[in-house]
Amino acid sequence: MHDPTLSTMEHRDLIEALAFSRLLPHDTLPAEECLGRRLATDLHSLIPLPPFTNSAMDGFALRRDDLAGEGPWSLPVVADIPAGDTREHRLEAGQAMRIMTGAPLPQGADTVVKVEHTDHAAGVAQAPASVEIRVAPKLGANVRVKGEALEAGSPVLEAGCLLDGTALAAAISVGHGTLAVLPRPRVLVVTTGTELRRAGEALERGQIPDSNGILLRGLVEDAGGRVVANLRTGDTPEELRRALDEAPDADLVITAGGISAGAYEVVRLTLGTDAGFHHVAQQPGGPQGVGATPVGPRGRETPVICLPGNPVSVFTTFHMYVAGALAVMSGLVHPERGATVPSAVMARARVGWESPEGKTQFIPVRFVDEAGTCSGDEAGVRWVEPVHPLGSKSHLVASLAHAQGIGVVAPEFGEVVAGQELAVVALVG
Known part of the structure; x- marks a missing residue:
């Protein structure tokens, strides 16, 4: 009896039904642990940015009205405000306070004079008793006003964006300590065949290096999944079944090889009652299998996609079907017909x-x-x-x-x- 031949769309429907059956919940993680993950929901600012009015320069906070007429002007220095200062400071008319970049602007002040425009040397640890202002800045100069960059509640990042260092810095800067991120589907990669040998191992006649294992591991990771184990088995159903029974829990199993019509097609022999095998009207990668099988000591029913053993078939089929299935399972793509169609x-x-x-x-x-x-x-x-x-x-x-x-x-x-x-x-x- 020959396998049925399906169109690429009919095969895609089977892949999508498999993906829809295993939609995974979001993960909530500390922001510092989210590097390389994808954001699950739109992110809004929890606080204004900057969160308080502060100085944009090292210099002296003062009231611009105190610099009337012709300069230079001399003002007493009544306080020293470093960055991170949590004290409340109030500036009265006719006073100045030394202030560092990022430090909170004292109440009553409306302008900061850069240290370069005074008689005070930059980098001196002790604040002076008085300061001579040599250049009068404009009103509001060198002051960053609370919320001028971003108001609380403003949109910051969109769902699905990749959380690289820049994106995480943005999230943390607006008050987020934890983030909801898309899950990384746990994938079990299985390569089969007694002819397979490890990388660099000496080859005898009829033997080949197992390039599919590392190929699939790389493709899964690039597509947002996480390989929990890479199994390599021989050509007996007992060996493959034992490997699956002892494997860690997974959200998806991907097999390579052993699904054609030959006498030693171990995946087909082992999963014949669990998965449906058919041909797809495509080249390469005509033989395909889709189904579910028990995995792990608990026998958890797990979706399985069975690919041919030839590497180009693995490469192309993964991009055309499997990557989209992982995107649906993780929530990156909404589960609807055609959701796994690649861009x-x-x-x-x-x-x-x-x-x-x-x-x-x-x-x-x-x-x-x-x-x-x-x-x-x-x-x-x-x-x-x-x-x-x-x-x-x-x-x-x-x-x-x-x-x-x-x-x-x-x-x-x-x-x-x-x-x-x-x-x-x-x-x-």
């Missing part, structure tokens, strides 16, 4: 290549430098070419490091001709 830009083929008619082709491509464009090209047009002359064949793993996107060729085309327009999917991360 794309339009580009044109710099050269021609073959495409399997009747199947959607996913081909790793790179962008061609605009310097190579022909005269008469439209401004802003982007051009692409395959990263390898052999196109989208499944074994071309070494060329993937040069990929900048995945070209999508519709099934009605048996070939791509130079200048033809096609969608190019952005790579995760």
